Amino acid sequence: MLAYGLISEEAYYRALAEHHCVRFVENDEIAQALAADGEEPGHTLSRHAIWCRLTDGSVRPVFAPPPDRGVIGTADFRDRLARIPGIALATPTGLKSALAKQTKHGLGAAASDRLAIEEPQFSAKHGAGAWHGFLCATMTSCLAVWIWTAPATAMLALQIAAGLFFLGFAALRIVAAMSFRRQSPTPLARFANSERPIYSVIVALYREAPVIADLIPALKALRWPRTKLEIKLVCEEDDSETVAALARERLDRRFEIITVPPIGPQTKPKALNFALPYCTGSLVTLFDAEDRPHPDQLEEAWQTFRRSDPALGALQAPLIVANPHHNWLTGLFHLEYAALFRGILQWLARHRLPIPLGGTSTHFRRSVLEECMRWDPYNVTEDADLGFRMWRKGYRVGLISRPTLEDAPDTVLVWLRQRTRWIKGWIQTWVVHSRPFPSSPSVRPFAGMAIMHLLLAGTVACFLFYPLSVMTVAALGVWSYASGGMPVTWNALGVLAGANIVLAFGAHAALSLRTVDRPLRPLALKVMALVPVYWLLGAVAGWRAVKQYFTEPYLWEKTPHRPHDREGARHGE
Numbered sequence: 001m002l003a004y005g006l007i008s009e010e011a012y013y014r015a016l017a018e019h020h021c022v023r024f025v026e027n028d029e030i031a032q033a034l035a036a037d038g039e040e041p042g043h044t045l046s047r048h049a050i051w052c053r054l055t056d057g058s059v060r061p062v063f064a065p066p067p068d069r070g071v072i073g074t075a076d077f078r079d080r081l082a083r084i085p086g087i088a089l090a091t092p093t094g095l096k097s098a099l100a101k102q103t104k105h106g107l108g109a110a111a112s113d114r115l116a117i118e119e120p121q122f123s124a125k126h127g128a129g130a131w132h133g134f135l136c137a138t139m140t141s142c143l144a145v146w147i148w149t150a151p152a153t154a155m156l157a158l159q160i161a162a163g164l165f166f167l168g169f170a171a172l173r174i175v176a177a178m179s180f181r182r183q184s185p186t187p188l189a190r191f192a193n194s195e196r197p198i199y200s201v202i203v204a205l206y207r208e209a210p211v212i213a214d215l216i217p218a219l220k221a222l223r224w225p226r227t228k229l230e231i232k233l234v235c236e237e238d239d240s241e242t243v244a245a246l247a248r249e250r251l252d253r254r255f256e257i258i259t260v261p262p263i264g265p266q267t268k269p270k271a272l273n274f275a276l277p278y279c280t281g282s283l284v285t286l287f288d289a290e291d292r293p294h295p296d297q298l299e300e301a302w303q304t305f306r307r308s309d310p311a312l313g314a315l316q317a318p319l320i321v322a323n324p325h326h327n328w329l330t331g332l333f334h335l336e337y338a339a340l341f342r343g344i345l346q347w348l349a350r351h352r353l354p355i356p357l358g359g360t361s362t363h364f365r366r367s368v369l370e371e372c373m374r375w376d377p378y379n380v381t382e383d384a385d386l387g388f389r390m391w392r393k394g395y396r397v398g399l400i401s402r403p404t405l406e407d408a409p410d411t412v413l414v415w416l417r418q419r420t421r422w423i424k425g426w427i428q429t430w431v432v433h434s435r436p437f438p439s440s441p442s443v444r445p446f447a448g449m450a451i452m453h454l455l456l457a458g459t460v461a462c463f464l465f466y467p468l469s470v471m472t473v474a475a476l477g478v479w480s481y482a483s484g485g486m487p488v489t490w491n492a493l494g495v496l497a498g499a500n501i502v503l504a505f506g507a508h509a510a511l512s513l514r515t516v517d518r519p520l521r522p523l524a525l526k527v528m529a530l531v532p533v534y535w536l537l538g539a540v541a542g543w544r545a546v547k548q549y550f551t552e553p554y555l556w557e558k559t560p561h562r563p564h565d566r567e568g569a570r571h572g573e
Contacts, residue, residue, distance in 0.1 A: 002067050003226035003253055009091045012067065017089040019073075020081050025062055027094030031055045033062075033102045041106030042277035045099050052098060060086040064095040068227060100278075104261050111273035112264025115373045121435055122389055124428040125378040127553065156493045159472065159500065162465035166500040168454045169462050170507035176343040177511040179350070185401045186300055193225045199298050200281030200366075201231040204271040205242050208289040211561045212245040218292045219255075223299060226254060234258045234275045236266065265554045268359070270377035276369070284369060287404070288360040290561040293317070294402035294571050301363035301400055313368035313395030314387070317361035318342060322405040322568035324523060329415060331527040332534045333408035334520070335512040342515040349399045354391035354452045356384035361404040368395055378554055379432070381425025388433050388452055407565050416541050417557040423460055423538075423545035428553065430456035462504065463542030466535050472497040505531060 001007045010027075017024035032053040035044040044050075052062040061084055071077045081087055116123035201219065208215070219231055231254050235242050246257055260274045272286065283302060287293055294317075301315050318341040324334035341358070348355050362383065372390050375382040387397055409415040433452060476494035509528055516524050548555060 005252055009093055009253070013064070013089055013091045016072070020078055020089070022081055023060075023088040025052075025054065025088045025090040025094070027091060027097065029055050030062065030090065030094060030098040033095070033098040034059070035099075035102050041103035041110060045096070045103050045107070045277050046280070047099060048092070048095070050095070050099070052095075060088055062088050062090050062095060064090045064092040066092060100258075103277075105263065107274055107277060108261045108263030111260075111270050112377050114273070115376050116378065119373055122373065122376065122385075122432060123378060124376055124385070124432055124553070127431070153489060155472065156489055156496070159469065159493055159496045162461065162469060163496060163500050165454075165458045165461040165465065166469075166504045168458050170503045172344065172347075172451075172454065173339065173507040173511040176339075176347040177507075177514045179347055180343050180511075180514050181346075182342075183346075183401055186304070188296065188299055188303060191303075193228070196225055196228055196302065197283055198228045198230065198281040199224055199302070200279035200284045201229070201287060201298075202234060202272055202275050202279065202284065203231065203287050203289065204234045204268045204275075205246075205289050206236050206239055206266075206268075206271075207242060207558060208561060209241040209245040211289050211563060212242065212249060214564045215289055215291070216246075216249045216251070216255075219287070220252075221295045222293065222297070223295045226252075228281075229254050229298075230279065230281060231255045232258050232275045232278055234260060234271045236260050236271070237262055265377055265556075267377050267380065267382075267554065267556045269375035269379065269382035272382075273374050273377060276374060279366070282366050283363060284366050285363040286360055288406065290406045290564070291360055292322070292405040292564070292571065293361060294404065297361065297400065297402045297404065298363075300402050304398065304400055305363075305365060308398070310365075311394065311396055312398050313365055313372070313390050314357065314397045315363040315400050316341075316345060316355065316358055316397055317363070317400050318345075318403040319358055319361060320403045320405050320569065321408040322570075323407045323410070323565040324520060324569075325567070326408075326410050326565060328527050328530050329412065329534075330408040330410050331523055332530060333415075335516060335524055335527070337408075338515040338517075339508065339511040343511045345399060348451065349397065351447075352396050353448050354455075355387050355397040356381075356455055357387035357397065359383040360406070363400070376432075379425055379428050380421050380554065380556055381429060384425065384456075385429040385432065388429065391448065391452075392433070403571075405569055405571065407562070407568060409559060412537065414559060416537060416544070418559045419538060419541035420544040420548065421555075421557045423463060423542050424548050424553070426456050426460050427545060427549050430460070460542060460545075463535075463538045464546070466501075466504075467539045469497040469500050470532070470536070473501065501532075 002009060002012060014024045030052050033044075034051045034053060048065055049061060049063040051059060053059050063081075065072055113125075116125040120126055201222070203215070203219070205212075222229065233246060233255060235246070235257060237259050243257065243259070251257075256278065258275050258278055260271045264270050276284070283298075283305065285298065285301065297317055301317070304315055305312065319337055320341075321330060321334035321337050324331045345355055359382070368390065372386065372393055372395070374386075376385050379385045390397065409418055430453070433456070473494060476490060476497075479490070480494070508531060512528070513521060513524055
């Protein structure tokens with residue numbers, strides 16, 4: 001009755017208090033929740049009973065039992081109330097609001113710095129180590145001297161080094177394309193609702209007022225028992241517009257708005273860390289403000305966890321760009337996501353290799369998420385970092401079939417800021433996971449470590465080296481045409497640089513065309529010729545990311561979102 005709004009929470013608990021002849025405390029009567037000194041804030045927040053100071057000056061124990069607790073109304077419940085003198089009943093919302101005020105600063109501090117304090121080797125807060133700086137300085141100095149003294153040989157050596165990254169980039173995509181198998185939605189079994197656990201959904205929101213009207217219906221469409229679904233909408237304290245937009249929506253008891261205090265870096269992972277103690281589910285998932293998850297995605301994730309061993313710590317749903325026809329940029333973004341989520345991640349999951357998680361539509365076992373210390377608030381690609389950290393701690397990531405739709409950025413400037421943040425985060429993540437970990441379980445199979453470094457350092461290097469290869473081919477082509485020939489070393493340099501570009505393009509095209517849906521292949525062929533331009537934009541983002549890593553490492557360049565493209569893709573049944 002509460003879940004479907006047939007009775008208000010206040011009316012229910014007032015009636016419960018009258019039935020048991022105890023005092024009912026209104027929400028605004030709780031002046032302060034009296035938590036014990038030194039108690040962990042998350043534990044305090046989860047309390048259902050605590051001593052409170054009321055607005056009339058009295059201090060008494062206040063009890064707010066969850067409505068699904070089976071003992072409510074029993075003789076044992078009545079006896080418990082009778083044994084505690086002065087006890088009062090309150091609504092869970094009222095008591096939790098008082099507890100939230102009491103624990104806000106403690107939760108904010110823990111959300112910001114728990115990982116950096118308890119497992120500093122996994123935190124991006126501490127930046128690159130001395131050996132990273134020494135290695136970079138040494139390599140840069142040697143390369144500068146080499147180019148000054150023997151430019152042709154030095155440039156050839158640099159192209160050979162770049163070619164190793166391009167070769168790794170291409171090999172991974174070719175293998176993924178060769179092993180790709182198009183999958184149908186996983187069949188779902190039927191279960192009684194009593195067998196399903198509580199599922200917690202977290203949505204981090206910042207300056208998202210324009211898309212709230214699209215987001216709430218998408219979340220309400222999730223097929224999961226109302227009494228076992230909780231949706232936490234996480235807003236920053238200074239974001240009054242988003243809070244006001246949420247207030248205009250008809251939010252039922254599944255929804256709770258959580259406000260994050262301005263403590264620590266203002267990043268999405270810090271907001272997720274802050275919200276997690278508010279969750280009671282044994283399974284947790286994340287969505288972004290622009291998402292339209294498949295209504296059965298939670299059901300598929302739960303059933304997959306249910307039949308899997310405990311080493312399966314997380315599941316990633318595929319992300320599909322819903323507006324590929326909008327312009328050439330969204331079309332190329334669609335191909336990129338198809339290659340990643342349907343091709344590369346499928347191959348990695350099949351071979352139980354480390355997987356960089358997506359920032360949305362990832363489903364976790366709550367216990368594994370806690371053991372892995374949640375998200376790193378100082379890493380701007382906290383998703384990829386968490387996926388690698390889970391792998392290093394002995395867990396694996398699987399995939400599910402039911403996707404999430406989202407619109408891609410359709411302007412170059414927005415795309416550039418988003419991609420800069422991603423590349424900066426990959427740099428942060430590579431620095432973290434290339435540190436020595438003498439006291440941590442970091443010894444993993446060589447293939448997994450190689451894949452991890454290829455996905456991180458290799459991808460960044462390809463972005464950074466790509467314009468060098470293009471300029472080398474162009475400059476040497478002009479030189480050869482003007483002079484009628486070139487020395488052997490310079491000729492070899494031109495051939496190698498051209499081969500790197502052709503190999504990378506061919507592998508990307510093969511995987512993209514293999515994984516994209518058949519109706520979209522004509523679009524794929526149409527925009528494929530613009531991939532070299534797309535990669536040049538990626539190079540601009542890459543060099544911006546390098547600069548930001550040293551000047552503004554924790555800057556979160558927000559991607560603005562607009563209402564959904566009404567002509568975009570929709571979920572089929």
